[in-house]
Amino acid sequence: MKLLMKSSMILICLGLLRMPAPxxxxxxxxxxxxxxxxxxxxxxxxxxxxxxxxEGRPAPSPTPAPEAPEAVAPPQxxxxxxxxxxxxxxxxxxxxxxxxxxxxxxxxxxxxxxxGFSDLNFSTTDRHGARSGFNEGQFVLHLNSxxxxxxxxxxxxSFSARTDAGTGLPPATGFNAEVERAMVRFDQSDYxxxxxxxxxxxxxxxxxxxxxxxxxxxxxxxxxxxxxxxxFLPIHFVGTLVEGVLPASGLNLNYNLGLGNGRSSVxxxxxxxxxxxxxxxxxxxxxxxxxxxxxxxxxxxxxxxxITPIAGxxxxxxxxxxxxxxxKENPELIAEFSNVSHQEVGGPxxxxxxxxxxxxxxxxxxxxxxxxxxxRFEYIHIPAGDTLFRAVPSLxxxxxxxxxxxxxxxxxxxxxxxxxxxxxxxxxxxxxxTSFTF
Amino acid sequence: xxxxxxxxxxxTSVGADVVIAVNANVPINNISxxxxxxxxxxxxxxxxxxxxxxxxxxxxxxxxxxxxxxTVYEMSEAQFRQHWIGKVFRxxxxxxxxxxxxxxxxxxxxxxxxxxxxxxEAARIPRGLKVIKVDGHLPGEAGYRLR
Numbered sequence: 001m002k003l004l005m006k007s008s009m010i011l012i013c014l015g016l017l018r019m020p021a022p023x024x025x026x027x028x029x030x031x032x033x034x035x036x037x038x039x040x041x042x043x044x045x046x047x048x049x050x051x052x053x054x055e056g057r058p059a060p061s062p063t064p065a066p067e068a069p070e071a072v073a074p075p076q077x078x079x080x081x082x083x084x085x086x087x088x089x090x091x092x093x094x095x096x097x098x099x100x101x102x103x104x105x106x107x108x109x110x111x112x113x114x115x116g117f118s119d120l121n122f123s124t125t126d127r128h129g130a131r132s133g134f135n136e137g138q139f140v141l142h143l144n145s146x147x148x149x150x151x152x153x154x155x156x157x158s159f160s161a162r163t164d165a166g167t168g169l170p171p172a173t174g175f176n177a178e179v180e181r182a183m184v185r186f187d188q189s190d191y192x193x194x195x196x197x198x199x200x201x202x203x204x205x206x207x208x209x210x211x212x213x214x215x216x217x218x219x220x221x222x223x224x225x226x227x228x229x230x231x232f233l234p235i236h237f238v239g240t241l242v243e244g245v246l247p248a249s250g251l252n253l254n255y256n257l258g259l260g261n262g263r264s265s266v267x268x269x270x271x272x273x274x275x276x277x278x279x280x281x282x283x284x285x286x287x288x289x290x291x292x293x294x295x296x297x298x299x300x301x302x303x304x305x306x307i308t309p310i311a312g313x314x315x316x317x318x319x320x321x322x323x324x325x326x327x328k329e330n331p332e333l334i335a336e337f338s339n340v341s342h343q344e345v346g347g348p349x350x351x352x353x354x355x356x357x358x359x360x361x362x363x364x365x366x367x368x369x370x371x372x373x374x375x376r377f378e379y380i381h382i383p384a385g386d387t388l389f390r391a392v393p394s395l396x397x398x399x400x401x402x403x404x405x406x407x408x409x410x411x412x413x414x415x416x417x418x419x420x421x422x423x424x425x426x427x428x429x430x431x432x433x434t435s436f437t438f
Numbered sequence: 439x440x441x442x443x444x445x446x447x448x449x450t451s452v453g454a455d456v457v458i459a460v461n462a463n464v465p466i467n468n469i470s471x472x473x474x475x476x477x478x479x480x481x482x483x484x485x486x487x488x489x490x491x492x493x494x495x496x497x498x499x500x501x502x503x504x505x506x507x508x509t510v511y512e513m514s515e516a517q518f519r520q521h522w523i524g525k526v527f528r529x530x531x532x533x534x535x536x537x538x539x540x541x542x543x544x545x546x547x548x549x550x551x552x553x554x555x556x557x558x559e560a561a562r563i564p565r566g567l568k569v570i571k572v573d574g575h576l577p578g579e580a581g582y583r584l585r
Contacts, residue, residue, distance in 0.1 A: 144532050145532075149490060154529035213523075216527065292472070294475065
């Protein structure tokens, strides 16, 4: 507002200066007027740049300052500026984002960009003892900041509603804050990028693609194999990643090489404070997004770790994963498979557990393309001998639902789930979710 | 050959084609359609290790944007937005393409931002702006896809 007032004042001043000669003749002398015009034009240019910065647009290219007029010409009608193209009614042109920081005139201080995701849910199931009702999903803040032309920082914070996050005894409900991702990355080129931090482990397509942005995924829920707080796959990874993409004659071969702490003693958690043992986890991921057919992605990963769940017992873990994705929406296809092998060090325990899912979606062509029905089948097999996955139940389940895009940045999802676990009755559930980015 | 690339494209021969224009320091004169798509998708981010690509785009409803969405992205406006929000959220890019509201703005930015690339209607290309071929074709030629 202050800026607008300043601009208005200057424009009024300029308008007065451009008045016809009889009015300007009252000015003390023309040299002073010319200096004043130059100063005001320079100020207007500065303010235009500042307005463009605040609007997140590049400043208009500087126009050469006009020569001081020899004599004041009669005012010309201003040339009409080019009219901006209209945005769809009610929709902002760019994604919602907050810019923070203190850039000085030389741009020597980094500017942080903040975006957010959140969701609100309603659920009801026929599981014995379950209660229906509303619950608040995660409140997620995403930050990124370019520290130089080659160095960038990314962070993701989540606030999750929990029954025991508050204070007092028994603990009150509240929100748990968590640093989901925090990484600083050096981009040498497309072929080589090196980063350090806490990541979503890049061995699973869903985990790498949707993170905590529920709005980004078609469905309301994640597959069980990558459920937050789940144990089947390590969701987080603390360490270093080397990544890049090689053209490979149009195959566009992406790679990730990682070295990190691996799982903690609680295997659903990463080794945030340090490794649980002296053995680093490592991973290799290769995937291709070929030029043709456009929309296809396929690849796989291997992950190796040594887990120490309790002192005195250690397990070697091998994970192999594969994914096949058709990224377009007519249809959308996501299929993933994971095999997790555990071998007790110096012990007889050896096991192989598998999980896979196939999800299909289709953006309906009519009704302004706002509706997208989907279906997912998922399956998890945990053998009885898998000591580490004793708390991970096997599962066979179907999810069917429809997504309705309320706006470019918000969606409503209605979902029905049917799940069967060994030794338990089949569970049916209905879920509604509104998810959005802001 | 270089002169041909730097010269303005005669509007009479190109109809409503959209040309790919780049900053003068971009070290190429021809690009495959597949690479062009990777650039506009944000999957290729460097011309060379010391020259980052800056993708510039017109605001919605501009014809250049519609041509890009239809031929290069094969996405709706909503899908385009979701693509870039996801791209930034996945830490694969630090920002979406810069958006411009007029030809004057985008042409000014093309001239001043090293490594920049944009689609501009052929008839509005000023003399001296560097235009690159796509799959060896210039606007107006058979096989040119950005129309």
